[in-house]
Amino acid sequence: MTLLVLALNDFSHAFSKALQLIFQLDPALLEIIGLSLRVSLTAVLIASLIGLPLGAALALYKFYGRGLIVALLNAFMGLPPVVVGLVVYLILSRSGPLGVLGLLFTPTAMIIAQVCLITPIIAALTRQTILDANVEYHEQLRALGAKTSRMMKTLLWETRFSLMTGVFAGFGRAIAEVGAVLIVGGNINHATRVMTTAIALETRKGDIELALALGIILIAISLIVTSIVMSARHAAYQYHN
């Protein structure tokens, strides 16, 4: 009983300190949040530039080996981040094929790992969305004289609100994962420390305030992302009906 009261006291103490850090705009906190957003937003941007056209192409073009790529894509949707981190680590490490670039333990390496992690998600969701839309549009677009490349562009635009859901899902996964960025980034202070790796480290060190402050920010970000997704869905629904 005393122990529980003690723990609660500890927690409320840590919680108020955490809020203090947030409202004082603590520079260390801001640095970590800034890097997190920079890495994950860049990763989402690159993954979208690859995943949206890739998913649409897989939905519309028929070619040898398409089934295999689709199967791999769906399998890769659920890749464990640590495994992605490990593979990217091996490729970027000094003795690896891209070792000469010297990218290991830099934000660039973290972006690469997150791109690998979320491109399959965005591509697979895009493929499904375009496939569904194509049932409705295909004949009509063909009768109007659209070639497949043009159909691809048209369908990506027609389904833009639904596609946003996939893009935000990718962002949510990127910003919340620890394994990949920890392995290829190394959690170096002022260089590659992001929210999730900082939380893991600070908790282990016993610096609960900073960990909790970062946790609160992370939850806030995911709440914001979720509400954007929900309003995008709502907008899509309004627009489509």
Next chain:
Amino acid sequence: MLHTNIITNMNEANILPLQIKNLRITKNGNTLINDITLHIESNEATVIIGPNGAGKSLLLRTAHGLEIPSQGTLSWNTHIPKPQHSWRAYIFQKPVLLRRSVRANLEYVLSLHNINKANYASLINSALEHTGLSQLADRNARVLSGGEQQRLNIARAWVLQPKVILLDEPTAELDPNGTAAIERLIKAIAQQGTKIIMSTHDLGQAHRLANDIVFLHQGKLIEHTPADSFFEQPQSKTAQDFIAGKLLNGD
């Protein structure tokens, strides 16, 4: 002015007749079009009628290249100068419109063909005007009523100033008012020199619009006769029964 263009083009070079020779279409072992031989001439409107499953839609789809003949040939008289843009348009029973404005839907069609952008505005405005959609030009196409959507569907074909428009039961989903509006539109298009080839379930509609009737039953061509004589004195027993509203064999 735009429409006199169509007429002169029609005189210079025609893509009709449409010649269909021994056309057969088989799917999963079923013969859906059975040895049809048919010439469709360049009068105003040819209407294809027949009960469900007669092969009306399939014939139209084949004419637009949406189906491939299993046997036989279907050919347009393509000895015309390289068309500046599509000379043939297809109207589905239920239009699939893009999620953008009425005007942008027409722009999209033009952008699929090799048309000088300088002409977009005049082509679009003319199509809007003739289909009575000018007031709705900036409205989202997906929120239009069924009748307005089908009018936009026709505007989408007309904006290309094609020489032939193929329509697959264009009024099947419309109320009487919507149907009347579409029929007026089809008549106006035909009178301005664009050939109409359409299918319908509605005998009254066929009577109102057709110059000649193509009557299909179970994938076979039963009759191809001028509309007047078809309705007054159908030659075949099947057509007599169809007009009298009797059930046909195999229905």
